[in-house]
Amino acid sequence: MINLLFDEDNKQNAKILTDVIKRSYLASITADIIIELKCKKMKIINNDSNPPATIDLGYKKTHDEFAIFKKLFPMVNTNILDCTGGLCVDSLKLSKMGYNVTVIEENPIIVMLLRKLLEKEIINNFRVYHGNSFEFLKECNKRFEYIYIDTMFSKTKKKSKSKKEIEMLKILCREKISTYNLISQARKKALERVVSKAPIHSSAKIPIADFTISTKLIKYNIYNLMSTKCL
Ligand SMILES: C[S@@+](CC[C@H](N)C(=O)[O-])C[C@H]1O[C@@H](n2cnc3c(N)ncnc32)[C@H](O)[C@@H]1O
Numbered sequence: 001m002i003n004l005l006f007d008e009d010n011k012q013n014a015k016i017l018t019d020v021i022k023r024s025y026l027a028s029i030t031a032d033i034i035i036e037l038k039c040k041k042m043k044i045i046n047n048d049s050n051p052p053a054t055i056d057l058g059y060k061k062t063h064d065e066f067a068i069f070k071k072l073f074p075m076v077n078t079n080i081l082d083c084t085g086g087l088c089v090d091s092l093k094l095s096k097m098g099y100n101v102t103v104i105e106e107n108p109i110i111v112m113l114l115r116k117l118l119e120k121e122i123i124n125n126f127r128v129y130h131g132n133s134f135e136f137l138k139e140c141n142k143r144f145e146y147i148y149i150d151t152m153f154s155k156t157k158k159k160s161k162s163k164k165e166i167e168m169l170k171i172l173c174r175e176k177i178s179t180y181n182l183i184s185q186a187r188k189k190a191l192e193r194v195v196s197k198a199p200i201h202s203s204a205k206i207p208i209a210d211f212t213i214s215t216k217l218i219k220y221n222i223y224n225l226m227s228t229k230c231l
Contacts, residue, residue, distance in 0.1 A: 001029065001030065001031075001032075001033070002021055002029055002031065002033045002035060002037075003028075003034050003035070004017060004018060004034075004035045004037065005034060005035070005036045005037070005038075006036070006038070007037065007038045007039065007041060009037065009038075010037035010039075011053055013112060014037055016108075016112075016230070017037075017108065017109065017112060018034065019057060020055075020108045021108075021214040024108075025174055026108075026109070026172070029171060029172070030061065030187055031046060031048045031171050032044055032046070032047035032048050033047070033168075033171070033172075034047060034174075035043065035109065040116060040119045040120050041116060041120075042112060042113050043055070044047050044109065044113065044168060044172075046167070046168045046171070047202050048162070049151065049164055049167070049168075050066070052191075053098045053126075053164035053167070053168060055113065055165050055168055055169075056165070057087055057088070057113055057114065057116075061156070062156065065135075066097055068191075068213065068215065068220070069090075069093065069094060069097060069099075071213055071220070072146075072193075072195050072213065072220055073094070073099065073146050073193070073195070075145055075146075075192065075214055076097075076098055076099070076121075077099065077100070078099060078100070078145035078146060078154065078192070079100045079102070079143075079144045079145050079146070080094055080099045080100070080101050080102070080142040080144060080145070080146045080148055080149045081101070081102050081104070081146070081148065081149070081186075081189075081190075082094070082101060082104070082131075082148045082150075083133035083137070083147060083149045083182060083186065084104075084105070084106065084133065084148075084149055084150045084151055085103035085104060085105035085110065085114065085127070085149065086110065086115075086169060086173070087110070087149070087165060087169060088103060088114060088128075088151070089115075089221045090148070090150060091103050091126065091148075091206055091207055092123075092126070094107075095123055095125050095126040096147075098125070098224055099125065099146075100125045101125060101126045101127070102127055102129070103127065103128045103129065103144040104127060104128075104129050104130075104131055104132075104133040104136050105129075105130065105170055106118075106130070106131060106133070106173075107173050108130060110169075110172065110173070111128060111130040114128045115128060119131050122132075126161055126228040133149075134182050134185055136188050137185045137188070138185065140189065143189060143190075143191050144190060144191065145190070145191045145192045145193070146190060146191065146192055146193050146194075146195065147180055147186040147189065147190040147193075147194045147195070148188060148194075148195050148197075149179065149183060149194065149195070149196040149197070150196075151179050151182075151197075152197055152199050152218075156219060157196070166175055179196065179198075179204055180204075180206050180207060183206055183207050183221075183223065184194050184207060186206075187225065188222075188224075189225055190225050191225060192225055192226055193222060193223065193226070194204060194222075194223040194225075195220055195221070195222055196209075196220070196221045196223075197218060197219075197220055197221075198217065198219050198221060199216070199217065199219070200214060200215075200216070200217055200218060200219050202219065206221060207223065208222035209222055209223055210224045
């Protein structure tokens with residue numbers, strides 16, 4: 001079950017979260033999760049993990065630093081819509097690279113966590129919206145050069161902090177969308193490319209990609225739109 005600990009400054013945030021949790025599948029979560037809201041900080045703690053695991057947001061440096069994203073999104077300083085924000089490891093990297101990033105995330109707890117991060121760190125080319133990206137794509141008039149979809153929860157061999165974070169994300173998020181439909185809708189709205197991340201041996205039904213870029217564990221399916229097809 002999810003319990004909240006909060007200070008006076010976060011009374012309103014705590015009220016909003018309590019209401020949202022009560023009215024959603026989050027009320028049925030059995031894991032012992034604590035959400036701590038203190039000053040400008042928010043922590044999610046999983047007490048079922050030994051030792052208890054916490055989610056830590058922020059820009060994470062990795063060894064493949066930027067290389068793959070340069071291939072996936074070749075036009076610099078363009079607009080990217082990330083339809084599946086999560087902990088925004090990918091989109092924070094993309095904003096660091098100079099892209100103008102819009103993130104959609106449907107989990108209210110994750111969204112509040114991201115907003116807390118943005119209260120502490122001013123990132124001008126990064127914004128977060130709460131909602132379902134399929135609906136957002138249907139309604140939104142703004143066009144994005146690139147649309148990114150990552151419904152996969154990556155497998156890591158390490159018993160590392162990041163693995164524990166992914167485990168917690170899995171507990172908190174319930175995948176309801178059909179990736180096939182999301183990719184199809186994104187293809188109607190992207191100006192240049194839709195990129196969908198999948199496990200290397202994924203058998204999920206998705207539209208046939210124009211081409212793929214693979215790493216040891218991950219396959220990026222790439223759907224080019226008209227302008228790039230004509231090059
Ligand atoms: C695997 S995680 C994404 C990880 C992310 N790429 C990162 O770097 O941290 C998938 C996230 O997408 C969110 N999600 C799944 N379907 C969605 C949808 N239709 N609209 C908005 N968010 C969605 C889930 O709540 C979850 O947080």
